[in-house]
Amino acid sequence: MAVFKLENVEDLYEIGEVLGSGHFGQVREVRERASGVRWAAKFLKIRRGAGSRLGMERKSVEREVELLQALQHHNVMALKDVFECRAEIVLIVELMRGGELFDFIAEKENLTESEAIEFLKQILQGVSYMHSKHICHFDLKPENIMLSSNTLPNTDIKIIDFGMAHRFIQGEEYRSMGGTPQYIAPEVINYEPLSTAGDMWSMGVITFILLSGLSPFQGNTDEETLRNIVGMLYEFDDCHFSQTSAMAKDFIQKLLVKAPNERMSAEECLNHPWIKPLTRTQVAKRNRSSINMRNFKRFNAKRKWKMSYNMVSACNRLCRLQLHCKTSALQDEELRQCESDQEESETKTSSLLRRRLSSSS
Numbered sequence: 180m181a182v183f184k185l186e187n188v189e190d191l192y193e194i195g196e197v198l199g200s201g202h203f204g205q206v207r208e209v210r211e212r213a214s215g216v217r218w219a220a221k222f223l224k225i226r227r228g229a230g231s232r233l234g235m236e237r238k239s240v241e242r243e244v245e246l247l248q249a250l251q252h253h254n255v256m257a258l259k260d261v262f263e264c265r266a267e268i269v270l271i272v273e274l275m276r277g278g279e280l281f282d283f284i285a286e287k288e289n290l291t292e293s294e295a296i297e298f299l300k301q302i303l304q305g306v307s308y309m310h311s312k313h314i315c316h317f318d319l320k321p322e323n324i325m326l327s328s329n330t331l332p333n334t335d336i337k338i339i340d341f342g343m344a345h346r347f348i349q350g351e352e353y354r355s356m357g358g359t360p361q362y363i364a365p366e367v368i369n370y371e372p373l374s375t376a377g378d379m380w381s382m383g384v385i386t387f388i389l390l391s392g393l394s395p396f397q398g399n400t401d402e403e404t405l406r407n408i409v410g411m412l413y414e415f416d417d418c419h420f421s422q423t424s425a426m427a428k429d430f431i432q433k434l435l436v437k438a439p440n441e442r443m444s445a446e447e448c449l450n451h452p453w454i455k456p457l458t459r460t461q462v463a464k465r466n467r468s469s470i471n472m473r474n475f476k477r478f479n480a481k482r483k484w485k486m487s488y489n490m491v492s493a494c495n496r497l498c499r500l501q502l503h504c505k506t507s508a509l510q511d512e513e514l515r516q517c518e519s520d521q522e523e524s525e526t527k528t529s530s531l532l533r534r535r536l537s538s539s540s
């Protein structure tokens with residue numbers, strides 16, 4: 180079992196600015212007092228008791244920590260330390276100075292497929308390593324693909340957030356309905372047994388977006404998106420893919436395959452001619468093709484807007500909750516009720532998935 184230090188994290192680290200927020204807390208930059216080295220600290224609120232529904236279950240954090248400890252690869256975020264203090268667990272992890280990959284790309288004027296492939300190759304190397312350890316991420320999406328620094332060529336892709344990850348044990352059948360609608364595989368929606376192929380579907384979606392600035396299955400609502408995924412409703416619209424090579428489309432088509440065992444594995448992707456060209460003609464085709472930057476910038480701006488909106492809504496919910504608890508001097512039982520209200524809105528995606536499941540079965 181993972182060992183959590185009981186010292187106060189602030190005795191050893193100076194806490195700095197907020198880098199981002201997740202469902203269960205903030206990620207902040209920290210400076211190790213002894214060495215002066217900068218890290219990121221992920222603060223996770225833990226459920227106070229069996230009756231409480233606010234915060235993360237300690238068991239889930241332990242699982243995330245154990246998976247991170249099992250993964251040591253230059254394309255996977257490294258875990259340094261774990262602290263536990265009252266109702267909070269703090270993970271000290273490698274600091275990603277380069278921010279999110281998609282933000283980095285959106286700053287550029289243009290990007291050839293060859294340049295985009297350099298990033299994709301590193302993501303695939305990280306994924307291939309995870310899969311070689313029988314670990315599947317299950318939440319690969321632009322927000323979870325970061326860069327170690329913001330200067331080329333000294334930057335490495337780092338995969339973050341192993342909150343949904345799972346390590347497969349031989350002979351085990353694992354099902355889950357978690358994930359982000361745009362990126363989840365049909366077998367997740369249909370509540371079928373899962374495998375590492377789930378990540379490969381997400382890689383297909385990420386590549387599609389990277390090249391065209393369009394999300395292949397995006398509907399007007401989450402339910403419509405899930406229906407599009409299960410129905411395999413996507414296309415390479417000529418007007419958005421005019422700058423895309425045929426090899427790139429072939430690569431995506433071999434990932435967006437409904438049957439998980441027919442999808443390319445990460446290792447097979449690394450050997451696909453689009454990623455690893457065998458001839459000079461193939462190299463030239465990649466250099467001549469480019470990503471649809473106008474669409475991509477638009478996609479990224481919308482994505483960031485949605486993230487900020489979600490963050491503001493979460494803060495508002497929390498403020499309302501605190502205010503309510505203060506003014507009405509709630510007893511423990513009532514407080515628990517507040518917590519379940521909060522939880523209800525946080526798990527909207529899973530309830531949508533559940534609804535999708537019941538309508539598809």
Ligand code: ATP
Pocket residue numbers: 198199200201202203204206219221256272273274275276322323339340341342
């Ligand atoms: P979610 O609710 O999506 O599961 P989470 O609570 O697991 O989120 P993360 O996704 O790990 O939290 O982090 C939230 C955000 O904080 C990220 O999107 C990113 O912007 C920022 N972040 C996370 N880890 C780092 C890091 N190591 N260095 C810099 N920023 C980071």
